[in-house]
Amino acid sequence: MKKFMNWLSTVFAPKMNEICSKPWIAAVSSSMQKIIPFILTGSVIYFYNVFHSYLPALPDLGMIADYSFGLISLILAFVVGQQCMEKLNHPFYLTNCGIVSMAVFMMFIIPGTDEAGNMVIQGGRLGATGIAVGIVAGLFTSIIFNLYSKLHVLEDSTSIPDFVVGWINYILPTLITLGLGMVLTKYCNFDIFEIVLWIFSPLAGFAQTMPGFILCCFIPAVLYSMGISSWLFGAVTTPIFLAGIQENINMVAQGLPATNIATSETVFTAALVTMGGMGATLALNVLMCFSKSKQLKTLGRIFIGPSIFNINEPIMFGAPVVFNPLLMLPMWLNSIVGPAIVYIVMSLGWLNIPATLNQVGQVPVPVSTVMITQDMRGILWAVVLFVVYFAIWYPFFKVFEKQKLAEEAQENAPSQN
DSSP states (O other), X not given: OHHHHHHIIIIIHHHHHHHHXXXXXXXXXXXXXXXXXHHHXXXXXXXXXXXXXXXXXXXXXXXXXXXXXXXXXXHHHHHHHHHHHHHTTOGGGHHHHHHXXXXXXXXXXXXXXXXXXXXXXXXXXXXXXXXXXXXXHHHHHHHHHXXXXXXXXXXXXXXXXXXXXXXXXXXXXXXXXXXXXXXIIIISOOOHHHHHHHHHHHHHHHHTSHHHHHHHHHHHHHHHHTTOOTHHHHHHHHHHXXXXXXXXXXXXXXXXXXXXXXXXXXXXXXXXXXXXXTTOOHHHHHHHHTOSSHHHHHHHHHHHHXXXXXXXXXXXXXXXXXXXXXXXXXXXXXXXXXXXXXHHHHHTTSSOOOOSOOOOOOSOTTHHHHHHHOOTHHHHHHHHHHHHHHHHHHHHHHHHHHHHHHHHHHHHSOOOO
């Protein structure tokens, strides 16, 4: 174990942090964080609609969701283009690349035309279903702008005014990017939207299986336990989760049952998998609150407030769990056992699969569980999972506590002259 932990801390973690810092990967990861406000805006409206369904006299706020979460793919195309330019250190193209990425995205979703010649866009292609296409559009545009920037066109010219050089260096990469997009979609008849979904569908399909769902929960927990931002893996899971919840919403609207378990609502918002935070650390926090170790008891009582609201950065770095082999292992086990139980329970119909967009993950369990699943059985399963997590944490915690007690005893022992 000691050799393994040494390898993790000296080889694996630094290598992963190096990968996270690569401009292209960092740009996509950062983009996922920047679209959260639009997702949360839609979440608020979907939550409001629960009350609206019982109180029809309340105003209809659906348009707010339509122009926030409903445009998430288009918004993401802009953000990816902008973030790529920022991470690649091309400040001159920050805004322009983002705008062109939006135009490329519109090409990729191939709008139709009605009899009057008006552009007709399928709303579903602008929403969560097209989020992978938004990423592709942003990366496609960014690659071209990045390559063009290396040509340094007219940068050393003394005969042409700077503002004219600026216009030329805006226009040329825009023409090249949109021209290539036109060739692909109009003359080659490529439906980029369908192609991207076809490529992406095996991954999305696997994520909706039990092994895939467990991996979606386990991998970011492992990364987090080594102090590596789980947002790196969020670039993979966010499109899957958003497409999954959108399909659930559509199916329920048609009177059909929701079937996609791998959604952010299941993993995060319902707080069954992430009870107290990623790795289900609420039970660990409760154990700390009643520890025989003064240090652990004090820290536990300081951390319990955030833990109740599923915020576990304090306990992860303060206990610490990060790079602590005695606490990393149970965290990993919880990230396998918890998702497995949740998947089985939902697939057997013992708990409703979430079918509303809501990514406000700081609502305490089991309130969040009932709110997201709209199923009172969520209380029962929240209790069951807490007991399971508690049982997994307990033996490892007691060994950790014993070490702390020994350290405290040594510190309090009278010094010998």
